[in-house]
Amino acid sequence: MAALPRRIIKETQRLMQEPVPGISAVPDDSNARYFHVIVTGPEDSPFEGGLFKLELFLPEDYPMSAPKVRFITKIYHPNIDRLGRICLDILKDKWSPALQIRTVLLSIQALLSAPNPDDPLANDVAELWKVNESEAIRNAKEWTRRYAMDN
């Protein structure tokens, strides 16, 4: 494998030295492009109290292409599907090489605080979020308790 670009080294160092509050991102021992990520559920959201595991992978042409990010912990959210894939513009067409791992993870944390059922990935969840928000929030809390709290 080619040497790790300076950009990735710098970003990793900074993530370790000045971690983002509520987010931990640790590179895998055997692959410096693969990160184990844990995001804590934001306060005043149905995900509060949960610890959500994600995986983040920097592709060969990073930062020209966006990192690949996926939730591993099950989560009830209109913009995240059953496979943990995330609907977030900066991970797709709005990606800019000037964005970083840090900014991506902050955006994901913000997505937990402010779900956007009008741009859904998980259709059934988004539908319920629109027609019966309180029930959707109840479901989200239940899933958080069931899948994101024990470990």
Next chain:
Amino acid sequence: MATSQGNDSDMDCSDNEDCYDDYNDYYNDDNSDGEQLDMSKTDPEYFDYKCLSEEEVERLLNETVESLSNRLFISPSLAKVLLHSHEWNSNEVICKYKENPQQTLIAAKIDPPTPSKSIIVTSTYLSCPVCITTLNIDKFIKLNCTHMFCKDCWTTHFEVQIAQGISTAISCMAKDCVVLAPEDFVLKHLQHKTSIREKYQHFTFRDYVKSHPELRFCPGPNCSVIICSREIKAKRVVCDKCNTGFCFKCGCDYHAPTDCQVIKKWLTKCADDSETANYISAHTKDCPKCHICIEKNGGCNHMQCSNCKHDFCWMCLGDWKSHGSEYYECSRYRENPNIAHESAHAQAREALKKYLHYYERWENHSKSLKLEEQTLEKLRTRINKKVMSGLGTWIDWQYLFTAANLLAKCRYTLQYTYPFAYYMDTGPRKELFEYQQAQLEAEIENLSWKVERAETTDRGDLENQMDIAEKRRTTLLKDFLDV
């Protein structure tokens, strides 16, 4: 023609012997190409267009770019961006640019929407925000938005974008920056990368042609021809290289007399109702008289049961006698006059019935077209046999192919009259349309019958039939093709 299960008797010669007995005038009849004579302004399908090669179109675009660049004293690269964002309308660009150059450049995403703060660089070294490498200032470059990145990062950025098929839409690397990288800027960074440069130029060319309202790529497989027309109308164009015909306006299969929106609606509807379509597309029907199972293996809808010799219409299963000359009504859908008073359920059933009526005919003619292609193959074999056994020369038989081509053309139009009729409001205009449609239908079936059974080199009768069918077709288009 029809065959039935368990009966393989050949009925090609069933009842035509007496129709083809005069050989007198087929050498004198030179006006066989009714189509060619019709290519005048009076032809409702006449359309002025040219088939151009990629090189010719490139030259055409470059001329436009050059003249604009000279008029406005701007670089050709900038002229290209402006033309691309204005559908290649030079006059519009000139007007806008002269009126407000600044706004024009912002709208074309050459300049940022808000003037960027001029960055005063004091040191000779800068850190590139993408690769985090500190480099001498002369290694940096920016677009009009003044976002500075090192040259190597620009190059990689372009490579990655081009690999994804993006060309004219490549933007600055900064977050939320919409400023586009013009062609000369991109090419400057790909100086030693010939294959990527070529790819980029290929993609930009595609984008330019697609944004140009007067140009259309031929949709034929692996065809590089570009069709050019000053008028943007829903008319038939035929590629002179691969022979693909399509509607110039929407790029789909030609669909006169139906217009682009209606045919789109119809095709979506047909796709949605595919289950019903499956049910209909069963290829067999029972003979209305002896109930033997019949598979249709020719395009003609005038059927003759090989078992009981009953003549009937494949579409309505009615007696063919009623389809003869004067009265041909099986193309017309008869609406239930009391439908408004019926229950919602009955209305839904009626709506489905109406749709099925039109769909069945649409689908049937589409199938007939395909079957008639096979007929053409059979014709070829038959003609070879005839020539071998001394019945006329090869050239004598060529008229049959002209007839088959005309038949295909007429049936094609007939097929597209059904979606047109489906969406038409009831009234005298629809009645007129359906009358003409019925006339056309009758003549086409006559023609089909005659083509399939032509036994002699006599052209008179068949050519007469061709002429009638084509006249019916043009009349209908003249009255209803509204483009």
